[in-house]
Amino acid sequence: LSDKLDRAVKNLKGEGRISEINVATTVKEIRKALLDADVNFKIAKQITNEIREEALGSNVLTAVSPGQMFTKIVSDKLTDLMGGEMTPFRPTGTPAVVLIAGLQGSGKTTFTGKLGLRLKKQGKQVLLVACDVYRPAAIDQLETLGEQTGVEVYTERENKNPVEIAQNAIAHAKKTGKSMVIVDTAGRLAVDEQMMKEIEAVKQTIEPSETLFVVDSMTGQDAVNTAKTFNERLNFDGVVLTKLDGDTRGGAALSIRRVVEKPIKFISLGEKLENTLEEFHPDRMAQRILGMGDVVTLVEKAQQAFDEQEAQRLNKKLRKNQFDLNDLLSQIQHIKKMGDLKDLISMVPGMNKMVKDTEIDENAFKPVEAIIYSMTPQERTAPEIIDNRRKKRIANGSGTSVQQVNNLLKQFNEMRKTMKKINRMTGGGTGGSKAA
Numbered sequence: 001l002s003d004k005l006d007r008a009v010k011n012l013k014g015e016g017r018i019s020e021i022n023v024a025t026t027v028k029e030i031r032k033a034l035l036d037a038d039v040n041f042k043i044a045k046q047i048t049n050e051i052r053e054e055a056l057g058s059n060v061l062t063a064v065s066p067g068q069m070f071t072k073i074v075s076d077k078l079t080d081l082m083g084g085e086m087t088p089f090r091p092t093g094t095p096a097v098v099l100i101a102g103l104q105g106s107g108k109t110t111f112t113g114k115l116g117l118r119l120k121k122q123g124k125q126v127l128l129v130a131c132d133v134y135r136p137a138a139i140d141q142l143e144t145l146g147e148q149t150g151v152e153v154y155t156e157r158e159n160k161n162p163v164e165i166a167q168n169a170i171a172h173a174k175k176t177g178k179s180m181v182i183v184d185t186a187g188r189l190a191v192d193e194q195m196m197k198e199i200e201a202v203k204q205t206i207e208p209s210e211t212l213f214v215v216d217s218m219t220g221q222d223a224v225n226t227a228k229t230f231n232e233r234l235n236f237d238g239v240v241l242t243k244l245d246g247d248t249r250g251g252a253a254l255s256i257r258r259v260v261e262k263p264i265k266f267i268s269l270g271e272k273l274e275n276t277l278e279e280f281h282p283d284r285m286a287q288r289i290l291g292m293g294d295v296v297t298l299v300e301k302a303q304q305a306f307d308e309q310e311a312q313r314l315n316k317k318l319r320k321n322q323f324d325l326n327d328l329l330s331q332i333q334h335i336k337k338m339g340d341l342k343d344l345i346s347m348v349p350g351m352n353k354m355v356k357d358t359e360i361d362e363n364a365f366k367p368v369e370a371i372i373y374s375m376t377p378q379e380r381t382a383p384e385i386i387d388n389r390r391k392k393r394i395a396n397g398s399g400t401s402v403q404q405v406n407n408l409l410k411q412f413n414e415m416r417k418t419m420k421k422i423n424r425m426t427g428g429g430t431g432g433s434k435a436a
């Protein structure tokens with residue numbers, strides 16, 4: 001899948017701007033990628049249509065490649081669709097009661113154990129309740145988890161009524177001063193009426209603060225249908241996505257969120273108890289679905305720092321050979337905002353000569369900035385008028401030496417020459433035959 005998106009984005013890289021044609025191709029690739037990640041077909045289509053509109057309606061930053069910009073549009077869209085912000089898990093009540101629902105094998109019991117451990121680590125007094133009355137093995141399983149995590153487990157092996165067990169467990173929790181009760185329930189292999197009635201009854205009786213629906217992310221499209229049915233009957237509060245430790249891309253998260261409009265609260269990433277339960281972060285999941293790694297952060301950094309209009313204005317000036325010391329100053333400021341100076345300095349031709357490689361840090365440009373600040377507006381736009389008398393004044397004003405001022409002016413002239421050369425080569429200069 002990651003390959004597919006790579007290819008999709010590569011369609012855009014190297015292209016000067018986002019055009020109708022390469023957007024169409026890329027959108028098609030992205031749709032394929034989403035389908036591969038188990039996003040429902042209809043939803044994938046809706047999403048990609050929206051992405052296309054946005055991409056065509058947006059202007060491309062001169063300094064950032066269109067491919068990265070596109071990636072950002074896609075990942076923003078997916079993040080939004082999955083709720084944007086993280087939804088914290090904060091059940092209330094004394095004790096706070098959490099009900100766990102889902103199909104058999106979805107990972108309810110495992111999740112109950114993990115959540116118990118997590119809450120215990122947060123200093124809560126936790127009680128786990130075994131309400132799977134059909135499989136004695138399920139009770140054993142929860143008891144084992146309780147032993148492994150040091151969390152108390154409430155069981156009634158002879159009782160076949162989950163409503164009663166749950167009620168008794170909550171009474172026991174109150175008596176023993178527990179702050180959290182997690183009720184694990186039975187699940188069938190497919191949604192069936194008896195099971196639904198049973199869990200509905202449990203919910204009505206114990207009135208949990210949170211009902212969490214657990215779903216196996218590997219079941220793909222079925223996961224969406226199951227979520228829908230459970231939500232219609234139980235009106236659950238949040239979703240837990242399990243088994244995201246394989247190469248499952250997590251497209252189910254997107255579909256489920258869109259279909260049931262309930263937040264995903266946790267993801268479970270393995271059979272081990274420790275460090276395999278995470279709160280759900282929509283932005284991270286968007287990256288997982290698209291297999292993008294850190295690209296997004298990079299793009300965002302660049303975008304924050306790069307004022308689009310400024311970049312366009314600069315581009316025009318460069319093409320007309322009108323780049324002056326004001327522009328140099330604003331470039332330095334942009335570059336400083338972007339953080340990683342070493343990488344970024346290479347973006348402006350000639351800039352690397354202004355500072356020594358070993359000195360590249362926040363202070364590297366300080367003398368350069370000071371010198372330019374000490375110049376009059378006229379001197380900044382037409383540095384050729386700077387004679388020896390002016391140089392002395394500028395050096396004094398900026399706390400530098402005439403030699404440093406000379407140095408800067410020399411470098412700046414060279415920079416301009418380089419730019420002229422580039423312009424001539426690309427046919428963009430004032431003397432060139434065609435304008436952009």
Ligand code: GDP
Pocket residue numbers: 102103104105106107108109110111187242243244245246268269270271
């Ligand atoms: P339940 O029937 O809903 O209670 O599901 P279980 O908790 O018994 O889990 C069913 C199977 O899935 C067990 O073999 C678990 O070890 C496994 N399982 C549960 N959660 C995860 C997970 O996040 N990752 C992986 N790889 N396996 C899981």
Ligand code: MG
Pocket residue numbers: 108109110132138185
């Ligand atoms: Mg179970």
